[in-house]
Every structure is written in C-alpha cells, then in structure tokens.
Amino acid sequence: MPVSVTMPRLGESVTEGTVTRWLKQEGERVEADEPLLEVSTDKVDTEIPSPAAGVLSRIVVGEDETADVGSELAIIAGDGEDAGSAAPAPAAPAKEEAAAEEAAPEPAAPETPSTEKPVEQEAPAPAAQTGGGEGIAVKMPALGESVTEGTVTRWLKQVGDTVEADEPLLEVSTDKVDTEIPSPVAGTVLEIKVPEDETVEVGADLAIIGAPGGAATEAPKPDPAPQQAAEPAPKQAAPAPQQQSAPLVESKPAPAPAPAAEAPAPAQAAAPAAEKVSANGAGDAGYVTPLVRKLAAEKGVDLSSVTGTGVGGRIRKQDVIEAADRAAAAKAAPAPAKQEAAAPAAKPAASPLRGRTEKLTRIRATIARRMVESLHVSAQLTTVVEVDITKVANLRSKAKVAFQAKHGAKLTFMPFLALAAVEALREHPVVNSSIDQEAGTVTYHDGEHLAIAVDTPKGLVVPVIRDAGDLNLAGLAKRIADVAERTRNNKISPDELSGGTFTLTNTGSRGALFDTPIINQPQVGILGTGAVVKRAVVVDDPNLGELIVPRSMIYLALSYDHRIVDGADAARFLVTMKDRLEAGQFEGDLGLSS
Structure with a gap:
C-alpha cells in the first residue's frame, strides 16, 4: 500500500x-x-x-x-x-x-x-504548445525560518542559455547560509529580474524560464526559427476539417523529423560539457557550492581534478580538504632532494583575494554583529597562565598509536585540555553559570555541556558535547573528533549547536600562542588554548637545584564575564587546570602503567 x-x-x-x-x-x-x-x-x-x-x-x-x-x-x-x-x-x-x-x-x-x-x-x-511557451518564474526561496530576504551573489546562467531541471541556476547568500538555487524546470532563461549583488525579499521573482516541462525534446523547440515551429500548426489545422484521417498520419511524422533532425545538434554540442560536469562536479555549470569554491581557491585546489563523493558526484568540502592534503604530501616528498636548488626560487603564492573589494557576506555580518553584542552585554576580561605539559606530551607520544588503533580517534592535546577543563568546571561552578541581570539571578548549571569552536569555510561553528563531565579521556577524544568532522561536512544536527555552558577554542591549531577570545553568550566563560611549543624553562630539581631545560609549554587564556566571575575565581579555575595537566596523571585513561 x-x-x-x-x-x-x-x-x-x-x-x-x-x-x-x-x-x-x-x-x-x-x-x-x-x-x-x-x-x-x-x-x-x-x-x-x-x-x-x-x-x-x-x-x-x-x-x-x-x-x-x-x-x-x-x-x-x-x-x-x-x-x-x-x-x-x-x-x-x-x-x-x-x-x-x-x-x-x-x-x-x-x-x-x-x-x-x-x-x-x-x-x-x-x-x-501554449504550455511550452509560458514562462515559469524562479522565486527567492525561504532558506530558514527567520530568513526574510536574500542576496543574489552570482548567476550561473545568462539570458538565452538553456538549463535543465534541478541544474544550479544562481547563487544566493543570506545571513545564515550561502547556497545554490536550482532551476525548477528545463528550458531557456528568458529574463533575469534581479542582478548580482542585489537583495530581494523571500518570494520575489528572480528570473523567468521558458519552455517548462523538463522533457529533453521540449528544450530545443524554442531554439529553431519561430517560423518553422509555427508553420506545422496551420498546416495541421487547415486540412483537419477536410481530411481528418490523413492529417493524423501526416501530422505525426511532420513534427517528428524536425526535432529529430534538429535535436541531435544541440544535444551533441552539449554532451561533452555535460560529461565533464557530471564526471567531477566542477566547473561553472557544476553543482559546487560557493563555500566549496571558496575553500578550493584558498587551498589552491583545481576542482576539475577532484572527484566528488556527494550526491550525484557533487564535490563536498571534505573532498577539497583531502585533495589539498594529497597535494601537500606530494610536494613534501621530493622536497628534501631538491631543497637546496628550489629554495632560492621559492616564492609565496599570492592569495586570489589580494587587491579585491568584496561585499560582506551575510554570515560574516551576523558573526560580527553577535561578537559586538557580546562585548556590549557583558564585562569581559581575560586571564592567562602558562602550563608545562611535558608529562602529557610524553604520555601522548607513547600511547597515540595504540590509542588510535583501539578507539579509532587521534590522540591530540585537545582531549587532555577538555578533561582538565570539565573537571575544573565541576570544582568551580561559577565559571559554568549564566546570569540574568534583569531578573537579578544567576544559574549554576548541573552539567558540563562543553562547546567546541570548529573552524569551517563559512566561519566558526560551535557544536556542543553534552554532559562532557561524564566522559573519560577516550570518550572526549572520540566525541571531539566526531562533532568536528560532522560540523565541517555540514552533518551536525541543529540540537547539537545549542545548550552549551562553557566554550573551548583551540587558537593554537594555527600556531597562535594565545589570544583573548570573546564569550559565547549567554555563557560566562570561554577558554582559549594556545600552541604547544618547546622552550628553555627554568625548573627546580630537588637534587641539582635550578636548571634550564627544554619543556613543552602552552598558554591557557580564560575570558570571563566580570559581572559574575571575579579575577580570583578565574585564577583559581586556571590553576586547577594547570595542576591537573602538569601532574600528568592520565596513565589509567591511556592504559599505561604508572
């Protein structure tokens, strides 16, 4: 049924x-x-x-x-x-x-x-025939519950171009998403009503597509001369009253040869282009999102050489990232042999954005507005401590191969930092709270819901690991890797993007020592973790006294809402994390003997 x-x-x-x-x-x-x-x-x-x-x-x-x-x-x-x-x-x-x-x-x-x-x-x-001649309006779709308008960023087809049903027709940007709008029918672009960089409301007409219906034989009909298409109609209509059985035999063969003779020409001309697009999903006519194009331009990836793994062979962000990694590995392999000869001629490639002025995307404008609002809403201050994580680095080096084989996730420094953070949040709940100044109340949350800032082509997205305080080191490692991967591939669910009580952002992933992160409202704290670097540090040895030795060091920067969190509270939180990390007692979590 x-x-x-x-x-x-x-x-x-x-x-x-x-x-x-x-x-x-x-x-x-x-x-x-x-x-x-x-x-x-x-x-x-x-x-x-x-x-x-x-x-x-x-x-x-x-x-x-x-x-x-x-x-x-x-x-x-x-x-x-x-x-x-x-x-x-x-x-x-x-x-x-x-x-x-x-x-x-x-x-x-x-x-x-x-x-x-x-x-x-x-x-x-x-x-x-009348249906084939009517135009179908392409309208601005509702790309979200609160989205009321969109900006046309790029037309993928021009007036006079033919377009297939579901083929990308234009690119649209809103304050939440950049996406492609497919053609609702197959036909010819008769009129473009909204030019590029112009903003219109949801439901407004964007373009007119002629010859609707999507049939392969209907698309070429508008292309031949109108006189040839118009002549068979009167010939069929005139003899109809005189010889009604004969026109049936003649009227069917008459139009049949015309499309059959004319259709192969455009079909054959368009076939190579269609094959190229379907083979890799790239090109101006391919189904490649603006985010993927931007990522490919930033990483220097040629989309024509990438095989898409998405629906219908579409290229996804992960395909571009993997292609960039392969290209980097290929360049690194022969580098040692030709390093001396290539060094003098090596020059950094100029970014394609150099010298350009572009309109601010709606997503970036939204992020900018929310960051400014966060600074206006709360009194923010940042406290920084330096942590010696040499013991953690040594444990990680010993266990990372076996850990990945057992749990299927890489053992980075992030799980150690996350575990120390949620343990410190349980001991210092004021950092894991939220304030309602109008009501005059403060809520100390009963769970450590850890938000992880993830770098994506469209900006920072912050998925949430709920009840992170109930997870051990392996559980945090797997959950962090999982939510980060799904966020970059746009597979994260909406419920996983809200409900966080404290945020962790790894600013050191690109080499930064530390920064002053902005609080993710309505939370009252965000921890920025810097890069792990080896430096000469003075240590106090019980037998030899003060020594200068190389150590693995990291900065932890806590931005907090000074309306509810005092400087002493922030310092106590950071010192608790520092003591936990410098002690390095994670052997039980890693299956190592102490």
Whole structure:
C-alpha cells in the first residue's frame, strides 16, 4: 500500500523546513533509505531518505516550498502499484491518454468515429504548445525560518542559455547560509529580474524560464526559427476539417523529423560539457557550492581534478580538504632532494583575494554583529597562565598509536585540555553559570555541556558535547573528533549547536600562542588554548637545584564575564587546570602503567 513521506523534526526548535531539491522525480523507483530529497532549515541542510521501497507516485511539496514538521511531502507506491502510481500525478495527461486509447481501436472499424477522434487528438496539441511557451518564474526561496530576504551573489546562467531541471541556476547568500538555487524546470532563461549583488525579499521573482516541462525534446523547440515551429500548426489545422484521417498520419511524422533532425545538434554540442560536469562536479555549470569554491581557491585546489563523493558526484568540502592534503604530501616528498636548488626560487603564492573589494557576506555580518553584542552585554576580561605539559606530551607520544588503533580517534592535546577543563568546571561552578541581570539571578548549571569552536569555510561553528563531565579521556577524544568532522561536512544536527555552558577554542591549531577570545553568550566563560611549543624553562630539581631545560609549554587564556566571575575565581579555575595537566596523571585513561 502507498507510504507517505513526511517532513521530519530536524531539531528541538525547528518547526518547518524548505524542500531545496528532489533527488527523485515522479515515476522513478526508489529504494528504502535511499536519499529522496534535500531539506533546508534555519540551522542545517540535510537529505531525507525514503521510508520504503517503491515508486515515487506523487510529489506533494515542490522545490523551494516550505512545509511544517509532520506534513506530507510525497507518496511512495508499492512495488505492485507502479502503473497506478504514475497516473495520478498528472491528471490532465491521464485524461488525454484515456481519450487516445479510446480513439485507437475505433478508427480501425468505421471511418465516422475516426473523423471525431482527430479533433480530440488535435485539441491537446495547442495546449502543449501554449504550455511550452509560458514562462515559469524562479522565486527567492525561504532558506530558514527567520530568513526574510536574500542576496543574489552570482548567476550561473545568462539570458538565452538553456538549463535543465534541478541544474544550479544562481547563487544566493543570506545571513545564515550561502547556497545554490536550482532551476525548477528545463528550458531557456528568458529574463533575469534581479542582478548580482542585489537583495530581494523571500518570494520575489528572480528570473523567468521558458519552455517548462523538463522533457529533453521540449528544450530545443524554442531554439529553431519561430517560423518553422509555427508553420506545422496551420498546416495541421487547415486540412483537419477536410481530411481528418490523413492529417493524423501526416501530422505525426511532420513534427517528428524536425526535432529529430534538429535535436541531435544541440544535444551533441552539449554532451561533452555535460560529461565533464557530471564526471567531477566542477566547473561553472557544476553543482559546487560557493563555500566549496571558496575553500578550493584558498587551498589552491583545481576542482576539475577532484572527484566528488556527494550526491550525484557533487564535490563536498571534505573532498577539497583531502585533495589539498594529497597535494601537500606530494610536494613534501621530493622536497628534501631538491631543497637546496628550489629554495632560492621559492616564492609565496599570492592569495586570489589580494587587491579585491568584496561585499560582506551575510554570515560574516551576523558573526560580527553577535561578537559586538557580546562585548556590549557583558564585562569581559581575560586571564592567562602558562602550563608545562611535558608529562602529557610524553604520555601522548607513547600511547597515540595504540590509542588510535583501539578507539579509532587521534590522540591530540585537545582531549587532555577538555578533561582538565570539565573537571575544573565541576570544582568551580561559577565559571559554568549564566546570569540574568534583569531578573537579578544567576544559574549554576548541573552539567558540563562543553562547546567546541570548529573552524569551517563559512566561519566558526560551535557544536556542543553534552554532559562532557561524564566522559573519560577516550570518550572526549572520540566525541571531539566526531562533532568536528560532522560540523565541517555540514552533518551536525541543529540540537547539537545549542545548550552549551562553557566554550573551548583551540587558537593554537594555527600556531597562535594565545589570544583573548570573546564569550559565547549567554555563557560566562570561554577558554582559549594556545600552541604547544618547546622552550628553555627554568625548573627546580630537588637534587641539582635550578636548571634550564627544554619543556613543552602552552598558554591557557580564560575570558570571563566580570559581572559574575571575579579575577580570583578565574585564577583559581586556571590553576586547577594547570595542576591537573602538569601532574600528568592520565596513565589509567591511556592504559599505561604508572
């Protein structure tokens, strides 16, 4: 029996979603759990799998339309209902096919019924022609619950260009997401209503696409001369009253050769380009998001050489990152042999952004506004301590290979720092609190929900590890690696981006010694961890006295809300972390003997 596909709940606070792309069309077969459509909310973009195997008999919610959680999106017919599933979708064509089937057996017997049937068969022809000539408006979709407008950043097609159904047509930027808008139908771009860098409200017309319907034979029809397309119509219409059976035989072959003769030319011309795009997903016409293009430009990756692993061969951010890593490894291998010869000629490559002036993206503008608001809302101060983590570094060197083999996650310094932080939060709950100055209250949270700042092409995204205080070293290592990977690949769920009580940001991942991070409201503390570097340090040896030896050192910078956290509170928190890390007693967590 038919199965209904409904809009799932994609987060605790998400009440609706927008269908951005159907991966299957009416009449196509789909397997259980196979991706069926793509949905966008104000927090996440994701794919919705099919709940059952069968045939997609009807699409209820079209692309760029918004539906409430739990509402019906489509209907999947059972395996034995393939024939019936295709008929209900287009009602008008079903009636025409039924009329044609009734007409087919009758002309063979008497000639009088055949004189009536040609009239019925000629009636749909003008309707198809008028439908093919009407323009379909491409509208600005709702790309989030709170998004009311968007900016056209780039047109991927120009007036006169042909476009296929679901092929990317333009790029749009909002304050939450940069995305591509696909064409709702196949045809020709007749008019572009909104130029690049112009902002319009949701629902506004962006462009007009001619020759809707998406059929391969309909797309070339507007291309031939209008006189040739117009001539067959009067010829068929004029003889119809005089010879009704003859025009049926002549009218069908007449249009058939014309598209057959003309269609191969554009099809063959477009075939090589289509093959190149489908092979790697790159190029101006390929389905590559602006974020991926920007990341590829920053890392110097040629998209034409990258094989996409996404839906339909689409290139994802991870594909670009892996390609950049492979290129870096390839360059590093021959470097030692030719280092002396290549050193004098080596020059840093100039960034493609050098000398350019670009409009501020909405996402960056939103981040900027929230950072300024955070500074205005709270009284922020930063305290820094220096920590000797030589013992941690030695333990990590001994255990990292076995740790990765056992737990499937790399043993970085981050899990050690996170474990020391959540233990210190439990001892100093004032740093793990939130303040409501209007109500005159402070809430000391009953759990350590650790937010981890993750660097992505669109900016810092902060997923949350809930109840991080209940995890051991291995659990934190796996959870940190998991949320970081899913955040960079846009697979993190909306519920995982809220509810944090304290934030940890690894500013040392790019070599910074320390910084003064800005608090993630409504939290009252954020810890920045600097780079681990070896320096000559004076140590007090009980037998030899003061010695200068190389040690692995790190700076920990705590920014806190001075309205509720005093300087002494911040210092006590940092010293607790310092003592825990310098003691280096993590052998039990790593399975090593003390």
